[in-house]
Amino acid sequence: MSKTVNISSPSQLSEVLQASRLVVADFYADWCAPCHQVAPIFEQLSSALSRPNLVTFVKVNTDQQKDVAQAYRVTSLPTFIVFRNGKVAERVQGADPLKLQAVVQKLTNEIENLKAGDGEAGGSGSGDAEANWRGAELPRGYGDITDQIELKRCELLNVDPDTGSVRVLFDGAKPSALSGQKSSAKDWVESDTDEQLLLFTPFQSMLKLHTLQITSLPPSDSADDDDVPMRPRTIKLFTNKPHNLGFDEAEDLSATQEIQLSEKDWNAEGTANIPLRFVKFQNITSLVLFVVDGDGDGQKTRLDRLRLIGEAGEKREMGKLEKIGDEPGE
Known part of the structure; x- marks a missing residue:
């Protein structure tokens, strides 16, 4: 079963951003051919890296969620945005393998840091104020x-x-x-x-x-x-x-x-x-x-x-x- 969350409203995205320390969002459209090309890779990453309340992968259909796309200035498809503690940390526009590689590598290392914070530090980083x-x-x-x-x-x-x-x-x-x-x-x-x-x-x-x-x-x-x-x-x-x-x-x-x-x-x-x-x-x-x-x-x-x-x-x-x-x- 896919771990990716399909965003159906701006309020749902806000809830996800508040609940998860890292959020990786795929902004796409059904008519976008490069979006379909990248979709399987995004699902693989979601399956491998998702962790409850820590790392969440979401998909945003820009035709259905125009307000969300406009709020985050999405003008090219696909666009991938990484949110850290609710704020935009990284952005990749277009189906660019090299840029996506870089973001995935950085995300993987970020997850390692979060794991260390949760486990070896006795969970002292659980609150937003602590994490920041x-x-x-x-x-x-x-x-x-x-x-x-x-x-x-x-x-x-x-x-x-x-x-x-x-x-x-x-x-x-x-x-x-x-x-x-x-x-x-x-x-x-x-x-x-x-x-x-x-x-x-x-x-x-x-x-x-x-x-x-x-x-x-x-x-x-x-x-x-x-x-x-x-x-x-x-x-x-x-x-x-x-x-x-x-x-x-x-x-x-x-x-x-x-x-x-x-x-x-x-x-x-x-x-x-x-x-x-x-x-x-x-x-x-x-x-x-x-x-x-x-x-x-x-x-x-x-x-x-x-x-x-x-x-x-x-x-x-x-x-x-x-x-x-x-x-x-x-």
Whole structure:
């Protein structure tokens, strides 16, 4: 049975947008030949990726739902729109296989992030306000491109196994340390044997990185100083590495950028907004983040969230997707 929802009214679409964190909409018409070509692919994606209240695929007949088509400025058929938390996030006009490939790949990675948020963070991202949490404002003209990270290939070295996995760093939910929610799953990471951490993040596409946002929320209780984790102080960034570095190698290599953080760099929500030397972060396919030391006398450092801000560029080569049409229809 198809999992795709056929929209019969503007109010129904509004309900779906409120109920599901991601909505993928296919705007089509019965007379549109490219629409018929792409329909089987859309159904395959719907069957594979739909999740109740999380990811929903819908079809909108533009002849029957003219008000909806006009509201979202649909002028070419087919048009695919991806909504995130009720707002338009992506748009593909016409039966363009390459563009659809890009959106599907990005959607797949977004779903991985949502799964991590639901499972490993103890469901702390269930509410809209929590899911929209960012920690710091975006620089004007740039977007959050954290969803371009290939989560399955990320690697974090020297992590305490009693804290969260690498996935929690990219969770869009508000950290439990700020939300006040109790959870058996820890939605942060700490270093293990000493204060250093090495994080390898490969990307789906060429990125232009403008800003790095790091959230670190050590507890402020009265435990001994040696037992309380620290915020990062010295960070080294390396670009376009095919795999993670070793700690000795990271110590010796010249970094693309080295960062020194102090107490004044952290805002009220525990986030440091770090501008990068933009000219050195063009056409980036991977990033290695090396936490060299922490700001204090403790033995461990802590990371709660990590966000990449910039622009996504050309997609790297991906597996073939079935051809869905040669020319977009009007």
